[in-house]
Amino acid sequence: MDLLWHSFQPLACEGNMRSSSVVILFLLSQLTFSQTVLEFYQSAKKNNPNFKRIELEVDFQRARVKELKGAFLPTLGLEGIYFYGDKTLTSQSGWDRVDNQNAISLRTTLYNGGAEYTYFKYKDILPALAKNQKDSQLFEAFLRINALYFDNLNLNNQRKLIAKQMVSLKKRATLLKKWSRIGRVRKADYLSTLTQLKILEGQHLQILENLKTSQLNLEALTGLSLDANKVSLNLKDYTKLPSNWGRDASERPQYKFLEESINNQLQNITIQNSALMPRIDLLSNYYLSRRQFGRQDNWDLAVSFSWSFFDFGQTSARAEQERVRMRQISRDLEMSKINLNNEVKVVENQFLSQIKRNDIFRESYEVSQQNYEEQSKEFRKGLIDALDLNRALEQLIQAEISYESMKYTIAEQWGGSPQKLGNL
Secondary structure (H helix, E strand, O other), X not given: OOOHHHOOOOHHHOOOOOOOOHHHHHHOOOOEEOOOHHHHHHHHHHHOHHHHHHHHHHHHHHHHHHHHHHHOOOEEEEEEEEEEOOOOOOOOOHHHHEEEEEEEEEEEEEEEOOHHHHHHHHHHHHHHHHHHHHHHHHHHHHHHHHHHHHHHHHHHHHHHHHHHHHHHHHHHHHHHHHXXXXXXXXXXXHHHHHHHHXXXXXXXXXXXXXXXXXXXXXXXXXXXXXXXXXXXXXXXXXXXOOOOOOOOHHHOHHHHHHHHHHHHHHXXXXXXXXXXXXXXXXXXXXXXXXXXXOOOOOEXXXXXXXXXXXXXXXXXXXXXXXHHHXXXXXXXXXXXXXXXXXXXXXXXXXXXXXXXXXXXXXXXXXXXXXXXXXXXXXXXXXXXXXXXXXXXXHHHHHHHHHHHHHHHHHHHHHHOOOOOOOOO
């Protein structure tokens, strides 16, 4: 199965691709990105050494399959024997004490307790293991990129909100300072406003610091810099769960990796047990030169038989270790399915809860906005002081940040939800 992370391509080239994953639905929805999460992911695969290392694991396992294949195929070699003894064989010549022969030799295992057939299963198991492991790691990497991407957008939006209020508050502080000098307002009103301005400036600096950290982390992971001004989100698209929510956990790479691991352990058990099984080898020689050594055949063929049937429990202990390991993986497989299915339910519950909280935050923001407008009118009429107005402003800022931040949280959750990764 060619999973999503194995075959990501730029969106411009994928207009006709079919996907059943939440991630693809997210990326191909009505988001109008010029810098997409997918673009950052593709850049990471191209530029990040860790991503390249993950990709190389599949190549490593393919090379290992070739090694295993060679262990069960015939081997050819050149053999030579040169012998000298203290007795002459046929004449008085001392050279007759020297024998030699040179031959091209072939050796292959006909039977070794079933181990000779494991290659035919390993050649499918090992690459599948590596691929599922790769897909799992790439999916986790995508989630990190997805989180950093939306964290950048959220922090940048908070920066704009605070900066806008700072400009407004700075103008008010300047005006109140003039009014306090002529006795129109109390000096405490000016100082209260100035205090609120300094608080906002501190929050702004903290957001800038967090934003820079998030930008650097994203750039280090992907090699790209995110310009939030080039990203436009239609956050209204994320008000309900997609239709393919909660696909079978057994189709996810984490689960398939464990399934293949069990198959791999079965072959390991066979190999360990083969040490106490009979071994039959075929040997053949084609002689290039031969002097003395009794028989003078041009070629020969032989069958070798051996059987080490007792080793004081060493082989059985190694086989039992592999069986125990297989049982452990089986338990991991059962637990993995429980966890993955539960994860879908948890994320679904979180998503629905966030939608409701977003509605509450929106209502809170609208009420805070109305309250601030009314407080501003009363302040201009002299009915309240600047302390009350600044308190209303602080409530408005916090309500607006909570409301705006929840939108990005919902979009991030939608994009990184634990769904089946479909084929393209």
